[in-house]
Amino acid sequence: MNWLNDNVNVLALMGAAAILILTIFVVGKYMRQMQNDKSSGELTKDNWDGIGEYKNPLPIGWALSFLGTIIWGLWYFLVGYPLNSYSQIGEYNEEVKSYNTHFESKFSNPDKTTLMGMGEGVFLVQCAPCHGVTGDGMNGKALNLSKWGNEDAVVATILNGAKGSDYPLGEMPAGLLDAESAKAVAAFMFKEISEVKNTKHPELIESGRALWATCAACHGDDGKGMAGSSPDLSTYGASKFVVNVLGMGKKGMIGNMPKFNDGRLTNVQKLAVGTYVNSLSK
Amino acid sequence: MFHWLERNPFFFAVGVFLVVAYAGVVTILPDFMESARPVVGTKPYSVLELAGRQIYIKDSCNACHSQLVRPFKSETDRYGMYSLSGEYAYDRPFLWGSKRTGPDLMRVGNYRTTDWHEYHMLNPKSVVPGSIMPAYKHMFKNNADIDTAYAEAYTVKTVFNVPYDKPDMPKLGTFDEAKKDAFEAAAVIVADMKSTEVKEAFKRGEIKEIVALVAYLNSLK
Structure with a gap:
């Protein structure tokens, strides 16, 4: 029996006892009154189906608060509401403004762990319906993100082509290079062009450099996509590439990816998604 | 006046309606004509x-x-x-x-x-x-x-x-x-x-x- 040690339990019991005692007293008082009292008041001339009504004056406190609410009601009816109109949208704007200020100050300089956490959260809401909770593309219903953003994915893109994100230079045709050359170009691209600056196959860099001209025709010598004519490969493998795809959408081989530029995601959130998506293939 | 209203349910109902309708008028009407028009860019369905x-x-x-x-x-x-x-x-x-x-x-x-x-x-x-x-x-x-x-x-x-x-x-x-x-x-x-x-x-x-x-x-x- 240690439940009496709990403050809330003790308070509840004391409250119950107080209510019980009060009830007994009050009920007792009125029972006696009903048994013994004789009516002495003066009746009004109204008669409601046989029930009369005493002429009792209203207690002064009640009367004053009743008058007060009538006056306040008139003010609210004629001035308070119509002239100082409350607006739901106004409240929404204030809510968003204070949230955004807080968000910006809190995440002005997010570290990698914060971005990963935020990215996973946004991914589960906005990306998972198509790419799957784990980002595996759900048996080919969307791009398998665990096989994207690395050298193997670049090789696959060169072999299979890409429909791209509606860049001026259009689609990338399939089979521009054979498998071996594609592997070399991917190695060169990851070491020299991309921000990743690291390749699994350093021995292939030089042969890849020689083959880069095929890619440079559209992506430019520096791989930066010739000022928006084609995708900027220098960001491939980094968050910025994903941020770009989120902004432009994608007409993929499998299906269409919508644009995420209607203001639902902030720039920090897009960067977070990029960080998270790139981590899936590592 | 209130005594009279208590004995005349019809006019009591009219009074209630007027009070409630006034609340509707001041909360709904001022913005209604403007906001019910099609938003710019809203088009009928094909x-x-x-x-x-x-x-x-x-x-x-x-x-x-x-x-x-x-x-x-x-x-x-x-x-x-x-x-x-x-x-x-x-x-x-x-x-x-x-x-x-x-x-x-x-x-x-x-x-x-x-x-x-x-x-x-x-x-x-x-x-x-x-x-x-x-x-x-x-x-x-x-x-x-x-x-x-x-x-x-x-x-x-x-x-x-x-x-x-x-x-x-x-x-x-x-x-x-x-x-x-x-x-x-x-x-x-x-x-x-x-x-x-x-x-x-x-x-x-x-x-x-x-x-x-x-x-x-x-x-x-």
Whole structure:
């Protein structure tokens, strides 16, 4: 029996006892009154189906608060509401403004762990319906993100082509290079062009450099996509590439990816998604 | 005066009505005329979209899906901009819904695509694990009713002056023109779909319900 040690339990019991005692007293008082009292008041001339009504004056406190609410009601009816109109949208704007200020100050300089956490959260809401909770593309219903953003994915893109994100230079045709050359170009691209600056196959860099001209025709010598004519490969493998795809959408081989530029995601959130998506293939 | 009102229930009811109606007048009317006009960029539905809308109503999508994004941060984060009354100017009837068993669909065209809808209507669990939405396989079998959709568009154009055939507004024209436009719009959607059943039916000159429904869902922005 240690439940009496709990403050809330003790308070509840004391409250119950107080209510019980009060009830007994009050009920007792009125029972006696009903048994013994004789009516002495003066009746009004109204008669409601046989029930009369005493002429009792209203207690002064009640009367004053009743008058007060009538006056306040008139003010609210004629001035308070119509002239100082409350607006739901106004409240929404204030809510968003204070949230955004807080968000910006809190995440002005997010570290990698914060971005990963935020990215996973946004991914589960906005990306998972198509790419799957784990980002595996759900048996080919969307791009398998665990096989994207690395050298193997670049090789696959060169072999299979890409429909791209509606860049001026259009689609990338399939089979521009054979498998071996594609592997070399991917190695060169990851070491020299991309921000990743690291390749699994350093021995292939030089042969890849020689083959880069095929890619440079559209992506430019520096791989930066010739000022928006084609995708900027220098960001491939980094968050910025994903941020770009989120902004432009994608007409993929499998299906269409919508644009995420209607203001639902902030720039920090897009960067977070990029960080998270790139981590899936590592 | 109050004593007199107590003895005259009819005039008491009139008094109650006046007091309540005044509250309605000051809260609703001042902004009503302005906000009920179509928002800039709001356009009437095309015939194919209307056919999809009729399927949406027929299969009671609105029993589980609302079409109204409320002005709360949590909602606008997930669904996009909150809804304005002028955006429903051409919705007859409006499909706000009153219960969200599934998510809101007011702006679903912004973040879902044709291929996703196809997977989802065939088997919702294949793209949303844990979804309790039933599959709508019959939409891949039944034909969409383009004739009735044209009739609806023609009626609202004639009776309610819905601005079809106006500059920068959707074209309606004669029934044959409208039917041709509906088939052109459907061709774009069929091209993005995978179902051979739907593709072959389209070659035979049939538009399946799923095509019209996807056209409608894609138009919700």
